[in-house]
Amino acid sequence: MSSSKPKAKPANRPSVRHPSHNHPLRVFKPKEEDETVCSGCELQLTEQAFKCTKSECDYFLHKSCFDLPGESHHKSHPDHPLTLLHSPPDDQSVYTCAACDQYGSGFTYHCSSCNYNLHVGCALLPETIDREDHEHPLTLLYCTSCKGREDTIFICSACEDTVSEDLWVYYCKECDYGTHVLSCVAEEDQESNEEEEEEEEEGDMSSPASRIKSLMKTRDEMAALQLEARIRNDANEAALDLWDQPKRRYYW
Numbered sequence: 001m002s003s004s005k006p007k008a009k010p011a012n013r014p015s016v017r018h019p020s021h022n023h024p025l026r027v028f029k030p031k032e033e034d035e036t037v038c039s040g041c042e043l044q045l046t047e048q049a050f051k052c053t054k055s056e057c058d059y060f061l062h063k064s065c066f067d068l069p070g071e072s073h074h075k076s077h078p079d080h081p082l083t084l085l086h087s088p089p090d091d092q093s094v095y096t097c098a099a100c101d102q103y104g105s106g107f108t109y110h111c112s113s114c115n116y117n118l119h120v121g122c123a124l125l126p127e128t129i130d131r132e133d134h135e136h137p138l139t140l141l142y143c144t145s146c147k148g149r150e151d152t153i154f155i156c157s158a159c160e161d162t163v164s165e166d167l168w169v170y171y172c173k174e175c176d177y178g179t180h181v182l183s184c185v186a187e188e189d190q191e192s193n194e195e196e197e198e199e200e201e202e203g204d205m206s207s208p209a210s211r212i213k214s215l216m217k218t219r220d221e222m223a224a225l226q227l228e229a230r231i232r233n234d235a236n237e238a239a240l241d242l243w244d245q246p247k248r249r250y251y252w
């Protein structure tokens, strides 16, 4: 990415204000190896970002997160507008994202009437994606295709874990093929530092609990892939790379 034309940099970079933070921010060029995380979406910073001007303050924002609209009329929640909050609602330290079922501690698109929360990253998931291992594009559904059907459960076609019926999935109706929105790696060796080291045997279809454990193990990798997919599809140039938060949780 070296540019041939030398460009003069302004001697004094202007600072800007953002309502999410008490101090002024300035333009910041993250180094990839630093894996700096955005304080808004909690994903790794990319080329265009802001940093707090106070050297002791680790507050960063993607430019795309800086520019997020304060209100979203999201298709996943048609009855109410969602409000952008800069921290979890109700003075909590975390919220649970309705799309991916994971914790968030930064920005959220929130409906107070329903206590509905979305990661800003999940709110921006593309409505269709291509997966290398599936021949058709997959469509984003805001609940699984099994919702309301007592006789069926939704199994992620990639990781083979069950998906709770209210979670979002990427789905191909023609093939009845669907995955978690955090695109799953099918057969990849996962390093795991979980305290629980249960064997996950191929063909153990009978125990949802063991499947959930395996899902948790693969979670971070999935997040990375999801974000890769998003980069390609997202209209704003956010090249979000890695989910740097080890703490994940499931409730069922």
Ligand SMILES: [Zn+2]
Binding pocket: 038, 039, 040, 041, 042, 043, 061, 062, 064, 065
């Ligand atoms: Zn961000």
Ligand SMILES: [Zn+2]
Binding pocket: 021, 022, 023, 052, 053, 054, 057, 058, 059
């Ligand atoms: Zn600050």
Ligand SMILES: [Zn+2]
Binding pocket: 097, 098, 099, 100, 101, 102, 118, 119, 122
């Ligand atoms: Zn989410």
Ligand SMILES: [Zn+2]
Binding pocket: 077, 079, 080, 111, 112, 113, 114, 115, 116
């Ligand atoms: Zn609502």
Ligand SMILES: [Zn+2]
Binding pocket: 156, 157, 158, 159, 160, 161, 179, 180, 183, 184
């Ligand atoms: Zn999956």
Ligand SMILES: [Zn+2]
Binding pocket: 134, 135, 136, 172, 173, 174, 175, 176, 177
């Ligand atoms: Zn298909």
